[in-house]
Amino acid sequence: MFADRAKILIKSGKGGDGHVSFRREIFVANGGPDGGDGGRGGDIIFEVDEGLNTLTDFRHKTKYVAQSGEEGGKKNCHGKNGEDLVIKVPAGTVIREESTKKVIADMSGENKREIILKGGRGGKGNKNYATATMQVPQYAQPGQPAKELWVTLELKVIADVGLVGFPNVGKSTFLSRVTNAKPKIANYHFTTLNPNLGVVDLDGHNGFVIADIPGLIEGASQGVGLGHEFLRHIERTKVLIHIVDAASTEGRDPIEDIYAINKELEAYNQALLTRPQVIAANKIDAIYEGETESSIQKLKAEFEPKGIKVFPISAVSGKGVKELLYYVHGLLKETDPEPIIFQKEFFPEYMEEISLPYTVEKLEEGLYSVEGPRIEKMLGYTNLEAEKGFEFFQNFMKVNGILEELETLGIQDGDTVKIYGFEFDYYK
Numbered sequence: 022m023f024a025d026r027a028k029i030l031i032k033s034g035k036g037g038d039g040h041v042s043f044r045r046e047i048f049v050a051n052g053g054p055d056g057g058d059g060g061r062g063g064d065i066i067f068e069v070d071e072g073l074n075t076l077t078d079f080r081h082k083t084k085y086v087a088q089s090g091e092e093g094g095k096k097n098c099h100g101k102n103g104e105d106l107v108i109k110v111p112a113g114t115v116i117r118e119e120s121t122k123k124v125i126a127d128m129s130g131e132n133k134r135e136i137i138l139k140g141g142r143g144g145k146g147n148k149n150y151a152t153a154t155m156q157v158p159q160y161a162q163p164g165q166p167a168k169e170l171w172v173t174l175e176l177k178v179i180a181d182v183g184l185v186g187f188p189n190v191g192k193s194t195f196l197s198r199v200t201n202a203k204p205k206i207a208n209y210h211f212t213t214l215n216p217n218l219g220v221v222d223l224d225g226h227n228g229f230v231i232a233d234i235p236g237l238i239e240g241a242s243q244g245v246g247l248g249h250e251f252l253r254h255i256e257r258t259k260v261l262i263h264i265v266d267a268a269s270t271e272g273r274d275p276i277e278d279i280y281a282i283n284k285e286l287e288a289y290n291q292a293l294l295t296r297p298q299v300i301a302a303n304k305i306d307a308i309y310e311g312e313t314e315s316s317i318q319k320l321k322a323e324f325e326p327k328g329i330k331v332f333p334i335s336a337v338s339g340k341g342v343k344e345l346l347y348y349v350h351g352l353l354k355e356t357d358p359e360p361i362i363f364q365k366e367f368f369p370e371y372m373e374e375i376s377l378p379y380t381v382e383k384l385e386e387g388l389y390s391v392e393g394p395r396i397e398k399m400l401g402y403t404n405l406e407a408e409k410g411f412e413f414f415q416n417f418m419k420v421n422g423i424l425e426e427l428e429t430l431g432i433q434d435g436d437t438v439k440i441y442g443f444e445f446d447y448y449k
Contacts, residue, residue, distance in 0.1 A: 034062025036164025
């Protein structure tokens with residue numbers, strides 16, 4: 022079966038401990054400290070491999086650990102750094118923190134490689150602690166501990182157009198006619214198990230990628246059948262083509278089918294109903310003469326006033342297909358050409374601070390204060406003068422719920438927030 026979801030444990034490398042040692046030479050009675058620093062632990066890095074198209078490999082291996090740094094040695098020898106662990110995934114893989122389901126990274130578009138967990142820093146050897154009053158330091162710094170995290174990987178196909186519809190309405194036949202895809206086609210009442218992708222080439226125009234999302238059934242948004250496994254693939258598409266059996270060859274009502282599909286899309290993710298939709302009224306070659314007009318007119322009367330265009334087509338003969346494709350191409354030209362990317366919501370670098378306390382207070386009208394060990398630690402490694410540093414600070418405030426607490430206290434645009442030596446104007 023097509024593997025598009027997996028759960029794995031990732032763990033970065035521990036930093037090597039610093040070393041305690043002293044020079045021992047024949048003519049040097051009391052040599053100074055010469056303990057070397059420990060090596061850095063390896064990072065966990067995710068990288069897109071264009072040759073992969075499923076997450077099958079992660080079904081067999083669920084634990085991924087980077088190499089730890091080596092301990093420092095005598096004679097100021099630095100411990101060897103641990104090797105990074107690079108985990109290869111298909112394009113379109115979304116990495117989420119397992120317990121909160123928040124997005125850590127979306128391996129799509131320009132994001133081909135990302136460090137997800139940083140390895141621990143190596144500890145300092147005792148040579149670093151020698152002073153005029155402490156000439157024989159017996160202490161070396163331990164390496165930073167490793168970070169570990171359970172994550173879920175979800176593969177969401179990257180396609181411009183998604184084909185949706187109940188099983189056996191002709192989606193696979195349509196895809197095979199308009200693209201170079203070769204899906205398995207048969208008269209089955211159950212659904213295709215693999216999302217099939219193909220590229221549509223239009224004379225004089227840029228092509229687009231189209232995906233046959235496996236046939237939905239009612240209750241799919243609640244996970245009935247394989248609902249969740251397939252609905253995630255629709256999330257990146259920019260235009261949806263509803264394919265319905267206009268001939269009602271199996272006694273289904275095409276109008277009811279469209280409403281049922283939209284109900285499942287809305288229940289899964291309301292944003293899906295904001296995407297442009299087109300209806301492909303398929304199997305017109307199977308409608309008895311004289312009934313074609315009636316069937317198509319009912320669909321047009323129901324949906325075209327709502328802005329959803331209806332195209333009568335035959336996926337078998339190709340009738341009406343070209344007109345449909347050029348119309349879809351026109352809709353795509355009106356959408357943002359950039360791929361739909363899921364924004365980062367979970368920041369592994371904040372994991373150390375998550376248990377530290379902080380306070381949010383209203384000092385007076387228009388003036389608020391944010392303090393505490395969690396805030397102090399963040400300020401210790403953040404350069405607020407730099408654009409990247411300030412962006413990091415804003416994300417920290419949002420992810421930790423500090424902005425939400427300020428809003429609960431009644432903060433308004435233009436009010437001042439004091440954070441130790443800094444003051445900021447608040448704007449939503």
